[in-house]
Amino acid sequence: MDETNRPRRVRADAERSTARIMDAATTVLAADPSASLERIADAAGLARATVHRRFSSRQALLDALVAQLNERYLKGLAEARVQTAPPLVALHRLTELIFELKVGHRFAMELAADPEGREPLLEPEVVDGLDALFTRLHESGEIAAADPAWCRRLYLVLLHEVHQLPAAAPELAAEAAEGVAARVDLLVRTLLGALGGTPARR
Amino acid sequence: MDETNRPRRVRADAERSTARIMDAATTVLAADPSASLERIADAAGLARATVHRRFSSRQALLDALVAQLNERYLKGLAEARVQTAPPLVALHRLTELIFELKVGHRFAMELAADPEGREPLLEPEVVDGLDALFTRLHESGEIAAADPAWCRRLYLVLLHEVHQLPAAAPELAAEAAEGVAARVDLLVRTLLGALGGTPARR
DNA sequence: AATAACTGCAACATACATGAATCATTTAGG
DNA sequence: CCTAAATGATTCATGTATGTTGCAGTTATT
Numbered sequence: 001m002d003e004t005n006r007p008r009r010v011r012a013d014a015e016r017s018t019a020r021i022m023d024a025a026t027t028v029l030a031a032d033p034s035a036s037l038e039r040i041a042d043a044a045g046l047a048r049a050t051v052h053r054r055f056s057s058r059q060a061l062l063d064a065l066v067a068q069l070n071e072r073y074l075k076g077l078a079e080a081r082v083q084t085a086p087p088l089v090a091l092h093r094l095t096e097l098i099f100e101l102k103v104g105h106r107f108a109m110e111l112a113a114d115p116e117g118r119e120p121l122l123e124p125e126v127v128d129g130l131d132a133l134f135t136r137l138h139e140s141g142e143i144a145a146a147d148p149a150w151c152r153r154l155y156l157v158l159l160h161e162v163h164q165l166p167a168a169a170p171e172l173a174a175e176a177a178e179g180v181a182a183r184v185d186l187l188v189r190t191l192l193g194a195l196g197g198t199p200a201r202r
Numbered sequence: 203m204d205e206t207n208r209p210r211r212v213r214a215d216a217e218r219s220t221a222r223i224m225d226a227a228t229t230v231l232a233a234d235p236s237a238s239l240e241r242i243a244d245a246a247g248l249a250r251a252t253v254h255r256r257f258s259s260r261q262a263l264l265d266a267l268v269a270q271l272n273e274r275y276l277k278g279l280a281e282a283r284v285q286t287a288p289p290l291v292a293l294h295r296l297t298e299l300i301f302e303l304k305v306g307h308r309f310a311m312e313l314a315a316d317p318e319g320r321e322p323l324l325e326p327e328v329v330d331g332l333d334a335l336f337t338r339l340h341e342s343g344e345i346a347a348a349d350p351a352w353c354r355r356l357y358l359v360l361l362h363e364v365h366q367l368p369a370a371a372p373e374l375a376a377e378a379a380e381g382v383a384a385r386v387d388l389l390v391r392t393l394l395g396a397l398g399g400t401p402a403r404r
Numbered sequence: 405a406a407t408a409a410c411t412g413c414a415a416c417a418t419a420c421a422t423g424a425a426t427c428a429t430t431t432a433g434g
Numbered sequence: 435c436c437t438a439a440a441t442g443a444t445t446c447a448t449g450t451a452t453g454t455t456g457c458a459g460t461t462a463t464t
Binding site: 259 | 450451452453454461463
């Protein structure tokens with residue numbers, strides 16, 4: 001936030017490497033949560049040593065990924081106007097933003113935390129934002145479920161499932177929209193149905 | 203199947219150990235899919251060497267767990283009369299049976315397969331049984347979703363989520379039933395809603 | 405009671421992931 | 435163009451998981 005005008009400090013090169021490593025890690029760890037740093041380095045097209053230079057330890061890399069995830073969720077929550085927009089609209093927008101960011105949910109949700117450390121690893125602010133959204137959905141009668149925690153879990157799970165759905169899946173083809181929009185529609189419809197919302201439908 | 207009358211062959215002792223190892227593995231691996239064999243052995247109250255005597259390799263243990271999982275699903279499908287009973291009744295029964303068996307879904311669903319080997323690791327017979335159930339649910343108008351694969355994924359995910367739900371969760375307390383029955387009711391209601399079923403219920 | 409199987413304990417070998425360090429080479433930026 | 439930073443390649447150290455083996459003691463089965 002304050003090193004923008006210190007030319008001889010962090011080379012643009014390095015930042016690109018960092019980004020490439022994190023991207024590769026997101027992809028590789030999503031497929032295999034116990035993948036070695038070497039495989040991540042390969043996927044990033046870099047040497048393993050470089051990974052260690054950018055991230056002092058494996059845990060540091062995981063922490064960075066979690067931080068990035070939280071950042072993106074937080075940004076999505078803000079842009080979707082979760083607190084002020086009509087809750088259904090906010091849900092749509094939030095979902096769309098998250099999909100477009102290609103967030104690698106799964107790995108982070110389960111792995112980065114210590115084996116013992118229960119509870120996700122979403123920052124309290126993110127959790128609060130999501131809870132606010134579901135509380136508003138409940139109060140406006142869009143869903144019957146009153147427990148924000150249950151809604152949250154279901155939402156995150158559905159994000160993962162719909163994200164993983166192959167583009168050719170029948171369920172997506174049945175949607176009126178296409179591409180990301182089809183996934184968003186499917187997710188919202190499924191979520192509302194699961195939480196006891198109105199059948200709605202076309 | 204043919205060694206029942208060969209007294210000096212497999213001691214009853216050993217079979218108990220095998221069962222204890224598999225039980226412990228199910229528990230431990232559910233909490234941490236990359237847990238070492240030593241931790242599993244400890245949880246089973248046995249020495250690590252014993253684990254190696256019963257299972258020639260870690261992979262062999264995982265395979266055995268997967269086989270056991272498939273066995274139990276298959277048994278559940280048969281007992282629930284998935285092919286003949288009214289589909290809603292079959293769904294209830296199947297869900298109840300699976301919950302009571304305390305199946306450790308998650309570990310198996312994701313871990314035991316090779317990092318590359320996509321697709322779950324349910325036997326085709328199990329998949330067929332589940333698909334038949336969902337097809338019948340669709341044909342009888344209970345659900346709107348027509349894609350059995352999508353139904354299956356949602357069902358398995360919900361099994362996991364509802365299974366993990368703490369007993370004190372508000373969502374469970376809101377159910378009319380109690381204990382396992384409450385979980386079954388919640389799961390069925392949520393699943394039907396998610397798949398576009400009738401709102402039913404109050 | 406005798407035999408064979410099972411177990412715990414310990415030592416050992418192997419493989420792999422992690423992390424630090426060095427050095428030569430390339431590359432970004434003033 | 436010149437300097438400092440970044441990278442790749444290599445080596446080394448360490449820790450841990452895996453798998454094997456031998457032996458002594460225990461337990462099941464006949």
